[in-house]
Each structure stands twice: as C-alpha cells, then as structure tokens.
Amino acid sequence: MSNGLWTTSVGSFPKPPELIRARAEHAAGRLGDDELHALERRATEDWIRFQEEIGVDILVDGEMYRGDMATYFAEELTGFEIGGLVRSYGNRYYRKPIAVGGVRRTHPITLEAWKFAQSLTERPVKGMLTGPYTIADWSFDEHYGSRREFVLDLARAIHEEAMDLAAAGARFIQVDEPAASARMDELPLVAEAMAIVTDGLDAHAITHICYGDFMQAYPTMLDIPVDQVDLEMANSGYDLLERFRDVPFTKSIGLGVVDVHSHRIETVDEAADGIRRALDVLPPERIFVDPDCGLKTRTVEEAREKMRVVVEAARRVREERGIGDSLPDAGPTPGRTLGAPRPAGA
Amino acid sequence: MFATLVGAYPRTPLPGQPFRLRTGHARLERGEIDEAAFRAVQDELVREVMGEQLDAGLQLLTDGQVRWEDQQTAIAAGLHGFEIGGLLRYFDTNTYFRQPRAIGTPRWESSITVTDWLFAHETAASLAQERGVETPPVKQCLVGPYTLGRLSDPGEIGRERLVPALAEALNEELHALRAAGAPVIQLDENALTLIGPDDEAERRLAGDALRRVMHGLDDTHVCLSITMGDAVAAGPDVLFDVPFHSHLFDLIAGPDNWELVAMAPHERGIVCGVANARNTMPDDEPVMIWAAHYAASTQGRGLDRVALAPSTGLEYLPRDRAKAKIEALAEAARKASIADPEELAKQIDPRAVDIRSAALGRYAPPSERPGGASPNAASAAAAAQRSER
Numbered sequence: 001m002s003n004g005l006w007t008t009s010v011g012s013f014p015k016p017p018e019l020i021r022a023r024a025e026h027a028a029g030r031l032g033d034d035e036l037h038a039l040e041r042r043a044t045e046d047w048i049r050f051q052e053e054i055g056v057d058i059l060v061d062g063e064m065y066r067g068d069m070a071t072y073f074a075e076e077l078t079g080f081e082i083g084g085l086v087r088s089y090g091n092r093y094y095r096k097p098i099a100v101g102g103v104r105r106t107h108p109i110t111l112e113a114w115k116f117a118q119s120l121t122e123r124p125v126k127g128m129l130t131g132p133y134t135i136a137d138w139s140f141d142e143h144y145g146s147r148r149e150f151v152l153d154l155a156r157a158i159h160e161e162a163m164d165l166a167a168a169g170a171r172f173i174q175v176d177e178p179a180a181s182a183r184m185d186e187l188p189l190v191a192e193a194m195a196i197v198t199d200g201l202d203a204h205a206i207t208h209i210c211y212g213d214f215m216q217a218y219p220t221m222l223d224i225p226v227d228q229v230d231l232e233m234a235n236s237g238y239d240l241l242e243r244f245r246d247v248p249f250t251k252s253i254g255l256g257v258v259d260v261h262s263h264r265i266e267t268v269d270e271a272a273d274g275i276r277r278a279l280d281v282l283p284p285e286r287i288f289v290d291p292d293c294g295l296k297t298r299t300v301e302e303a304r305e306k307m308r309v310v311v312e313a314a315r316r317v318r319e320e321r322g323i324g325d326s327l328p329d330a331g332p333t334p335g336r337t338l339g340a341p342r343p344a345g346a
Numbered sequence: 347m348f349a350t351l352v353g354a355y356p357r358t359p360l361p362g363q364p365f366r367l368r369t370g371h372a373r374l375e376r377g378e379i380d381e382a383a384f385r386a387v388q389d390e391l392v393r394e395v396m397g398e399q400l401d402a403g404l405q406l407l408t409d410g411q412v413r414w415e416d417q418q419t420a421i422a423a424g425l426h427g428f429e430i431g432g433l434l435r436y437f438d439t440n441t442y443f444r445q446p447r448a449i450g451t452p453r454w455e456s457s458i459t460v461t462d463w464l465f466a467h468e469t470a471a472s473l474a475q476e477r478g479v480e481t482p483p484v485k486q487c488l489v490g491p492y493t494l495g496r497l498s499d500p501g502e503i504g505r506e507r508l509v510p511a512l513a514e515a516l517n518e519e520l521h522a523l524r525a526a527g528a529p530v531i532q533l534d535e536n537a538l539t540l541i542g543p544d545d546e547a548e549r550r551l552a553g554d555a556l557r558r559v560m561h562g563l564d565d566t567h568v569c570l571s572i573t574m575g576d577a578v579a580a581g582p583d584v585l586f587d588v589p590f591h592s593h594l595f596d597l598i599a600g601p602d603n604w605e606l607v608a609m610a611p612h613e614r615g616i617v618c619g620v621a622n623a624r625n626t627m628p629d630d631e632p633v634m635i636w637a638a639h640y641a642a643s644t645q646g647r648g649l650d651r652v653a654l655a656p657s658t659g660l661e662y663l664p665r666d667r668a669k670a671k672i673e674a675l676a677e678a679a680r681k682a683s684i685a686d687p688e689e690l691a692k693q694i695d696p697r698a699v700d701i702r703s704a705a706l707g708r709y710a711p712p713s714e715r716p717g718g719a720s721p722n723a724a725s726a727a728a729a730a731q732r733s734e735r
Contacts (some may be wrong), residue, residue: 084361085365087357089441093358140625142627211434212435235433
C-alpha cells in the first residue's frame, strides 16, 4: 500500500478573542509579559488539541505569539527597527520593518515555542520560519542598498534558526517565501538564499509560496532547494497542475485545497476534487494536503471548519484509492536538489 | 510647477493617533454600524488626508483613494459584467487585490467615481476656506482599460474583446466626470509596463483601448499615469498618438521612462515621479529639482508644464514617512520654480551647486564666470592646481 495525502496546515491559525484583547492590552503596557505568554501557551495548546482531535497528520503551533510573519523575525534580529503600519489588502495592516544596520541573529527565535508545542503531542509539529527573501522584500532597506546582500545576510540568520530547530528534533521545517512569486527575475536569488538556509539541514524542508503568477514562476521555482513546495491552489483554480503534465514537478507538493480569504466553507467534495486532480499528475507519497495559506485571517470557527474539510477530503480520497497515512521519513529527499529541467546541453 | 500625488495615500494613522478606519471597518463587518456610519468614518479620513496634502503644499489634490479596497475592484465592481474573485499580488508589491472576473461584456450603467470626486472637491473648498487660501483643484484617478483588462480574469469573452469593451465603458465614466466638473482626470495604466518588445498584439490592444477611452475628450485634461516600471516597449505611438494633456511617469522603478519624457510632445505636461514611494529613505532634493528642470528642457516644454510626484501611490509607506515625502516634494517643486539660479543656489545644499550643477539647469557657479567670486575658493583653487599639473 502506498502512503500519502498527509494533512497539515500552512502555519497560522486565528487568535482567540481573549488573546487578541490581551495583545492590545500588552501593547498598551497594561498587561505583563508573563500574563500574555500564559494566554499564548493556552491558545497554542487549544490548537494542538484541535488538530489532534480532527486527525491532522503534521501539526503547527498556530503562531499565537506572532503578529506579522516578517515583522516577528525582524523584531528578534539585530539590524532592524520596526516602522509604522502599512496595508497589505482589505483591512489588513502590518508594521513594516526597516533595515538600518547589518542583520544578525543573536539568539533563537522560534525554538522555545516549537519545543513547547511539540511537548504537547506525539505527532510531528512543523518548525515555522519566514524566508530571507520575504523578510527582505517586506522590509524597507535603509542600510544595504543591495537586495542580494540584504537577502543573503538574512539567509545566514534563518539558517542558524533552522539548524537549531532540526537539532531539537523538528522533522519538518517550513521556510515561507510568499514574496518569491513577486519578481520572476529574482527567483534565482530566492534559490540562492534557500540553499544557504537548507544547507546541511537534516529535516524535510518546505517552502510556501502564494498569490503570484505561478505559471510564470514554473518551472524555475523547482530550483529552490527544498523537499516540498507548498502552493496556494484552490484560490487559483488548480491551474498549475496542468503544467506538471508537460514539465514534471520534481518535489513534493503542499496542495492548498481551501481558500483562506473567503468566509465560505468549501464542501468536502470540492476539496476532494482538488486532491484527485493532483493525483492525476503526482503520486500520493508526494502530496501533502492543506489550506491555501495561513488561516489567521478567518474567525476561529471558520478556520476550524476549513481544517475539518481539509482532513475529511484527504481521508475520503485515501479511502477511495487505498492510500495509507503512515508518515514519511523526514529528511532530505532527492527532490531537494532536483531543479527545473534544463534544455539539453545547457 | 507644482507637486501632486500619484493617487493613493496611506489610510493608516499618524503615530499615536487612533486608527478609526480599521476600527470602523471591523465594526461594519460585525454589523455594529451601518454603511452610512462607515462612510462617515471614510469621509473624515478623506478630509484628514486632503488637509495633509494642502498643508504640505501640494497644489493638485486627490482623496488618497482611502475608500477603495483596491484600484481594480473599485472600478470593476461599479461596472455591469464583473464579479470579484480571489486575491492576487499587485505587480511586485506586498499588497494584494481581488481579481475582477468578467462574466459578460462589461457595460457602464451609472457613474462610479463622481460622488467621491464631488465630495473631495467640496472638501478641498472647505479646507481652503478654513486656511484662507485658494481652493486647489482635485483630480480623480481611475484604472485605465488596458490595465483593468490585463489584471482581470477575462472569462469566456477573452481579453481581446474585454479590453475594448472596458475602454468604451470607462469612456462613459470619463464623460461623467467631465460633466461633473472634474478639472483633471488621471488614467492609471501601469500594465503598459508589462508589454514586451515583441508584444505587437498587446501594443495594438493597448493603443486601441486608449483611443477608445479618450473618444470625445480632446478638450478635457486627462493625464496618462504609468508607474511600477518602464513603458518604453509599449512605445511612444501608443502613448502619444492619443490626445492626453499630460503624462505621469515613474522614474524610480522605470528610469528608462526618461526616454519617453524626452519624446513627449512639447505641449504635453510631464509629471515626474521622482520621490521613491516604496522606500522610507528621504529623497535627494537636488535630484528632484534636476528632474523638473530636465523634463522642462525636453522638447522646449518649459517649467509651467512640469510637476513633481511620488514614483507611485504612497500607500506602501507608513503615514509619517508619506507625509515627509509630500512635504519634501512640495518644497522641491517650490525651489525648482525659482527662476533666478543664484537665488536657487542659496536655497539648496551648497554642495549641489558645485558637484551637480545640472540641478540648476544652465547655471554656472560664480567661480566659473569671468571675474566671478567663488563660493568655495579653496576647492576652486585646488581644482585649478590639479588642472595645471
């Protein structure tokens, strides 16, 4: 029996209302660090329990302690100051970091949170990092003047964090690069930086990319040295899967099957259909099933419902096709170094 | 010679100020306030950002587009024949728009932007009266047909039919704005930067769309705005064969747009997008002044047909940085319009006089004039010694 169609989540879950209120109180100086930290841990535990309860295979901590995914890392690295609010879309805003000096990592950033989440469950919990290209792209640069130097300094910092996570036992480590689809001409820089991040990394390395022109980015995105590329697929109608018939996808895929920016809860049929489409072009052991992106923009109940759809859809297709759910060995796969096909002689 | 926005301005608050728009939006979503109450919150923000522009010294204002979800859906949602789809990244930014999807041939049914323009126009008058200054004109910006067509999902009708249909629909919107009294209308055609050197079909599609959207508007000041890159490959024919009154070019993300500035017919106005709207660093004042003078020199255009602007919408910046940018732009525009080079030299960084005299047009520092006194005698003497070796 083949195994595959493992379920997971892209990273973030919505914070419960009491934690949102607590973060605001903390920001205003009316709540101490310890009180906030206790609420974050309680919310993390709730999400871990929920994921176990519905049968998610590879868990996330839900990022209860983070605000924006780039700003969170910038706050912990030297060389950044945190600027004012800017909008990303709709009514969503974040504080955009400003690089004002050389970027360096002086202490572990996510390690304690990962250890805490992993201590709550026997199932693997993903290490969740933001990629160097995305942190750089989502920051203002008042120091480097060279995007490459900025990105590569960040890559060295994120590499240190990834190695600490792997040493602590993280079997799956995701390095989010949502900005990677923004500039096709800089995909080689994304790959160069990721080679630094994943150099010697003894874990299943994943990158998440979303909301860009995947048709343009494919197949160059295969040059990014990771074992799995996690892609937002439901939002883009699974269009990219058709390209895999002409140019084979060489890595594992994280297949987004529910739209995280819609209040509508997809049906299990819709999500299962997306999985079946992926099975037309990839074997089950190279498919991980998840939402399109982090679910933090949904309400807690919407996020829970969407996760139930993800898990139920994968379960249904597994049963249909006789696919098992034993987890894969987590470590570097051949796909990590299998890049985009090159013309003969190139 | 004046300074203006490209269109968008941050809707975020200044440091320490309450974020009423975000709160209002959240309350609207929760059903705690109705649309009218939310619009009142938006109205107040429009008043605030227009006051900020006026106080900074901008002379052609916008409402900052602070009501819009994004530039595409703001217009597409008002046309018949569209539904609004999933999120898509806007060019190479970290902002996202909801992609309009054509579900039929687009059709204009009623004005989309006129109500907002009228509010902005009245707000400008009220703000000017409070400050005892002349009422500044307000421009209305809207996405052009080629860009809206290119960024939309064309559905079954296909882009070749969608774009001309959009051009005709938006032509009606432009006529409605003219009838309402809008003195300047700006068409944002950032997707012209996506046309490659071999895209002849795209050039034809874009050129046809611009002719259609401008039909019957020769006497109206319509500015064609291109930001997010350079539009050199789109070609001067596409841009200049249509009777736009002025052109706004992003000269930061698309420095090659200078080629187009140099080719623009002399009677066309040029708005130089020279303040970097995507970085917090202060912009170099002498360079902005140089840009104004250079644009004025092309085709014998003259400074009265030149303006300065950010390189694109300022919503990518925190509010305090955007405010600093427009204050600097207005100051650069004021200095660029100083006719007397010696007076200008007194008002800018004196080092620019020596090392970047291009910022001053044809001005020669006194040290280089026969019998002139050097403002920096030591360096002039050193230069003379070097030249003698």
